Structure formats: structure tokens, C-alpha cells
Amino acid sequence: xxxxxxxxxxxxxxxxxxxxxxxxxxxxxxxxxxxxxxxxxxxxxxxxxxxxxxxxxxxxxxxxxxxxxxxxxxxxxxxxxxxxxxxxxxxxxxxxxxxxxxxxxxxxxxxxxxxxxxxxxxxxxxxxxxxxxxxxxxxxxxxxxxxxxxxxxxxxxxxxxxxxxxxxxxxxxxxxxxxxxxxxxxxxxxxxxxxxxxxxxxxxxxxxxxxxxxxxxxxxxxxxxxxxxxxxxxxxxxxxxxxxxxxxxxxxxxxxxxxxxxxxxxxxxxxxxxxxxxxxxxxxxxxxxxxxxxxxxxxxxxxxxxxxxxxxxxxxxxxxxxxxxxxxxxxxxxxxxxxxxxxxxxxxxxxxxxxxxxxxxxxxxxxxxxxxxxxxxxxxxxxxxxxxxxxxxxxxxxxxxxxxxxxxxxxxxxxxxxxxxxxxxxxxxxxxxxxxxxxxxxxxxxxxxxxxxxxxxxxxxxxxxxxxxxxxxxxxxxxxxxxxxxxxxxxxxxxxxxxxxxxxxxxxxxxxxxxxxxxxxxxxxxxxxxxxxxxxxxxxxxxxxxxxxxxxxxxxxxxxxxxxxxxxxxxxxxxxxxxxxxxxxx
Numbered sequence: 332x333x334x335x336x337x338x339x340x341x342x343x344x345x346x347x348x349x350x351x352x353x354x355x356x357x358x359x360x361x362x363x364x365x366x367x368x369x370x371x372x373x374x375x376x377x378x379x380x381x382x383x384x385x386x387x388x389x390x391x392x393x394x395x396x397x398x399x400x401x402x403x404x405x406x407x408x409x410x411x412x413x414x415x416x417x418x419x420x421x422x423x424x425x426x427x428x429x430x431x432x433x434x435x436x437x438x439x440x441x442x443x444x445x446x447x448x449x450x451x452x453x454x455x456x457x458x459x460x461x462x463x464x465x466x467x468x469x470x471x472x473x474x475x476x477x478x479x480x481x482x483x484x485x486x487x488x489x490x491x492x493x494x495x496x497x498x499x500x501x502x503x504x505x506x507x508x509x510x511x512x513x514x515x516x517x518x519x520x521x522x523x524x525x526x527x528x529x530x531x532x533x534x535x536x537x538x539x540x541x542x543x544x545x546x547x548x549x550x551x552x553x554x555x556x557x558x559x560x561x562x563x564x565x566x567x568x569x570x571x572x573x574x575x576x577x578x579x580x581x582x583x584x585x586x587x588x589x590x591x592x593x594x595x596x597x598x599x600x601x602x603x604x605x606x607x608x609x610x611x612x613x614x615x616x617x618x619x620x621x622x623x624x625x626x627x628x629x630x631x632x633x634x635x636x637x638x639x640x641x642x643x644x645x646x647x648x649x650x651x652x653x654x655x656x657x658x659x660x661x662x663x664x665x666x667x668x669x670x671x672x673x674x675x676x677x678x679x680x681x682x683x684x685x686x687x688x689x690x691x692x693x694x695x696x697x698x699x700x701x702x703x704x705x706x707x708x709x710x711x712x713x714x715x716x717x718x719x720x721x722x723x724x725x726x727x728x729x730x731x732x733x734x735x736x737x738x739x740x741x742x743x744x745x746x747x748x749x750x751x752x753x754x755x756x757x758x759x760x761x762x763x764x765x766x767x768x769x770x771x772x773x774x775x776x777x778x779x780x781x782x783x784x785x786x787x788x789x790x791x792x793x794x795x796x797x798x799x800x801x802x803x804x805x806x807x808x809x810x811x812x813x814x815x816x817x818x819x820x821x822x823x824x825x826x827x828x829x830x831x832x833x834x835x836x837x838x839x840x841x842x843x844x845x846x847x848x849x850x851x852x853x854x855x856x857x858x859x860x861x862x863x864x865x866x867x868x869x870x871x872x873x874x875x876x877x878x879x880x881x882x883x884x885x886x887x888x889x890x891x892x893x894x895x896x897x898x899x900x901x902x903x904x905x906x907x908x909x910x911x912x913x914x915x916x917x
Contacts, residue, residue, distance in 0.1 A: 359420015412467030581746030686717030
């Protein structure tokens with residue numbers, strides 16, 4: 332028999348075995364179970380399938396709801412690798428980055444099923460198969476009763492089985508599964524990873540691990556890196572001297588950029604390259620390295636400016652319109668051309684900061700080609716810093732996947748302790764709410780549950796916000812007897828509010844053209860004069876300030892990314908000014 336189920340259920344009695352808590356059948360899982368049974372039994376290959384696999388832990392990766400356990404609908408094993416299949420039965424609809432059961436957008440699915448399946452993939456790889464880098468582990472989603480074709484970037488149609496797509500695979504679940512493995516193998520090849528097919532020894536190893544004793548916690552004990560890492564960031568700093576390639580994953584406030592500067596300090600006279608995505612962060616780092624007389628040996632640039640330097644025939648607009656795949660392709664071709672011409676620059680070390688914005692645009696190419704004479708991933712000296720939380724918002728991109736691939740070449744640390752806002756835990760709490768459930772950040776919540784050091788105020792217009800800033804913030808900055816300094820504050824504004832107009836009134840640029848207020852730019856980022864500066868939330872990524880004044884619309888799925896970034900820029904105090912109107916431009 333080509334297929335073996337764990338546990339095996341009578342195929343004719345699935346409606347009695349696969350049920351909800353109230354005893355009614357789970358029709359989606361039942362249909363997929365039967366489809367796997369029928370299609371894989373006709374296969375020439377052998378297959379092993381675990382249904383409703385419960386694990387007493389959950390990886391921190393792609394786990395926005397901080398689940399402590401995992402329940403995998405189907406785990407499918409073959410010589411091709413391992414596939415995690417998440418099933419959502421019944422009609423499914425999609426609107427505003429949210430999936431719903433049914434067609435009326437009323438019954439929200441609590442978690443994006445693609446993210447859910449991805450999280451389970453990392454759970455299997457990181458917590459179950461501790462040597463999981465040798466297995467090709469993929470994830471996919473099955474919506475067997477969904478006839479809608481999702482034409483959105485968030486949907487990876489290549490890993491979706493649905494009633495709308497079955498014709499693509501000749502109505503064969505085996506063809507679909509094989510196509511998912513092929514799709515992932517091609518994607519991995521681009522990042523220097525090749526997965527061979529599994530032999531009998533590897534398959535037997537997986538089968539032994541996923542046997543019914545999976546519920547034994549001791550069998551799967553895997554010491555959390557954070558237990559020994561959180562003692563002190565000095566441990567990591569010491570490790571920077573002992574390892575040539577270090578990846579540091581951490582949320583805002585864990586000190587990643589501080590470690591980057593310390594790492595650069597240790598390189599002394601070596602030739603280095605620091606790259607980030609954000610222009611203001613680049614100028615801030617450049618200013619600080621210049622003050623320590625290190626800028627002579629370490630080149631500091633954004634990725635786009637670095638590429639424009641390598642190819643002076645390119646213009647900025649050409650890069651701005653490229654998606655991640657096109658960006659990666661352009662960089663790959665450019666590096667190959669420079670290498671062929673003998674004009675490829677070489678560095679002794681490299682730092683990539685805020686890597687979640689660069690990973691899928693060619694971080695692996697840069698590390699490999701610009702270090703150790705084209706063998707940088709194996710022999711180069713590099714520090715890669717990234718925040719996986721921020722990558723959750725980048726729908727349709729493979730940031731977490733690429734980070735996992737690159738970790739094969741790096742010593743990988745994870746920072747869990749938030750040092751920046753440790754004296755204000757509510758800042759972190761609010762950031763987590765912004766990620767997981769922005770709709771819950773309601774007027775009623777803020778009114779009835781005030782947060783320590785976080786002020787929330789609501790306004791009916793942007794002009795009212797401007798008047799509030801003048802009266803309550805600028806006045807304090809201008810008074811000599813007051814301890815508040817402009818250099819300790821930053822006003823961060825949601826992008827849509829900085830457009831020329833918002834609804835029937837001008838945008839915030841117009842209202843902030845007043846004395847003692849100026850826009851933050853590359854020329855004044857190192858200035859400490861007593862002036863209140865403002866910029867967009869996204870331009871301030873990677874930076875921080877003691878006091879942050881955040882100007883946003885009502886929290887929702889539409890602006891949760893910017894809200895999260897803005898909230899996590901605050902070191903000590905946060906004031907959120909909400910314009911409580913709906914723009915006609917939205």
C-alpha cells in the first residue's frame with residue numbers, strides 16, 4: 332500500500348472520526364483525507380501521512396498569537412520531503428488582508444492560514460527535527476470548497492489547493508503536492524540551498540520521531556536559545572569575536588543596531604561595508620561612525636545607493652519600481668557582470684542592518700560575492716540583523732524562509748529581551764496588540780484602561796492636532812525652565828497623513844510649517860538643537876527617541892504596520908494623536 336496514515340481511520344467512517352467538538356463532521360479535513368487516500372494509493376511512490384498531529388510546543392517563528400502548542404491538520408512525508416498542509420473547509424472569502432468563513436465577511440478566520448501553516452513548518456523544523464536543515468520542509472493550504480480565485484499578492488497560488496485550481500493538477504492531490512515540492516526546491520536553489528531526496532534512513536528517522544510518543548515532552552526537549560542568550564548582550568558581543576558569520580534576530584528595542592556599531596568598532600582598520608534599507612538610518616550610522624573616526628574604513632550606504640554606485644548608468648527611479656524578484660535579478664546580473672569585468676569590490680567584513688527589508692532583495696548575493704573572493708557565505712565575516720516581527724506585515728514575501736536558509740551558514744542568535752522600553756512595558760504591550768489585533772486598540776480601551784507613559788488623544792481634524800502640538804508640546808520645549816528638549820522628541824506621522832491633502836484639508840506637512848518645527852532629513856539628523864522635528868513613520872525605521880509623538884488614523888489592519896513601527900520607536904514615553912475622521916481618499 333503506497334500510503335500509510337497515522338493514526339489510520341476507517342475510510343468509510345471518517346464522518347464519525349473527524350469531527351468538531353460538538354460532534355459535527357469537519358467536512359474540509361474529511362474531503363482532503365479521502366482525496367489523499369484515493370490519489371496517493373495510485374502513486375508509484377510511498378507516502379506517510381499524519382492527520383491531526385498535536386505537538387506540545389510551537390516555534391516562535393510566524394507565531395503572532397504566541398501559541399504554546401501546535402495542531403497540524405496533515406503532515407505528509409515522502410522521498411521528496413515533508414509537507415505541512417493546513418485545511419480550511421467551506422466557502423472562504425477574503426477582504427482587507429483578512430480571510431473569512433463564508434461569503435458575507437462576517438465570520439473572521441482568526442489567523443491567516445498561510446501564516447499558520449508556515450508557523451507549523453518552523454515548529455517541525457526547529458522543535459521536532461532538530462537537524463531539520465537537511466530535510467526539505469514545505470507548507471501549503473487546502474481550501475477544498477472554495478471556488479474563488481484569489482488574485483492578490485498575499486495569496487501564494489503555487490501552494491494553494493482549492494476547488495478553483497484543481498484543474499491545474501488534473502484533479503490529482505499527488506500532482507499538487509509534487510508541484511509544491513518543486514516550487515520550493517527552485518526557490519531554495521536561488522539561495523544556495525539544494526535538498527536531495529530523502530533516503531530510507533532519513534525517512535525512517537522522521538517516522539520514528541513522529542510516532543505516537545510525540546506527546547512525550549522529554550523526547551522533544553530543545554533548550555531555548557533565549558535561556559542562555561538573555562543573560563546579557565555582552566555574551567553576543569563576545570561571540571562576535573569568535574564567529575565569522577552571525578545572525579541576530581530581535582524585535583525593536585533589543586539592541587541590534589547597538590551591537591552592529593560595537594561589531595564595527597572591533598574591526599579597527601579592516602575595510603567594511605554597512606548596508607541598510609532606510610536612508611535616515613544610514614545617515615544616522617554614518618554620523619555616529621564619523622564622530623568615532625571609523626568612517627574612513629567602513630563604507631555606510633543604503634542598498635539602493637550602493638547599487639547605484641556600482642552601476643552609475645542606473646537611475647533611482649529604475650530601482651524604485653522593481654519588486655523583490657526583479658530587484659534580486661538585477662543585483663545578480665550586476666554582480667556577475669562586475670565579476671566578469673574584474674571590477675567587483677571586496678570587503679573584509681559586512682554588516683546588514685534591518686535585514687528584513689533586504690533579505691529577499693539579494694542579501695545572500697552580496698555576502699557571498701563581496702566577501703572572501705566569492706565564498707562569503709562559507710568563509711566571509713558578516714553580521715546580519717533582522718526583525719522577523721516586521722516581516723509578518725510584508726505579505727507575499729519570503730523573509731522568514733530566506734532567514735532560515737541563510738542560518739545554515741551563520742551562528743544564529745535570538746534576542747527576546749526588549750531593552751529599549753523595559754522601563755515602560757506598556758509600549759511593548761501596545762506594539763504586540765498592533766501586530767495581532769489592531770482593531771482592539773479602540774477608543775473604549777484607551778479610555779477605560781489607560782497605559783503607563785502612553786497618552787492617547789483623539790481629534791476631529793489635522794488642524795486640531797497641529798494646535799495641540801503648539802500648545803502642549805512646543806510650549807514646553809520653548810520654555811527654558813522646562814526639562815523637555817526638542818532633541819529628545821520626534822513626531823512620527825502615518826504616510827497617508829503626509830500627502831498633500833487628507834480628506835478636505837491639507838496634509839500634516841502644511842500644518843507643521845511653523846517656528847521651531849522642521850522636517851528631519853539627512854542634514855540635520857545629527858543636530859541636537861532645541862527644535863521639534865518630524866518625519867514619516869516608515870522613514871524612521873531602525874531609529875529611536877526618548878519621546879515619540881505618533882500621528883495616526885484609527886488603528887486597523889490598514890495601518891497596523893506603521894503603527895507597530897511607530898510605537899516601537901519610543902524609548903520612554905509615547906503620545907498617540909489619533910485623527911478620528913475618514914478621508915474621502917481612503
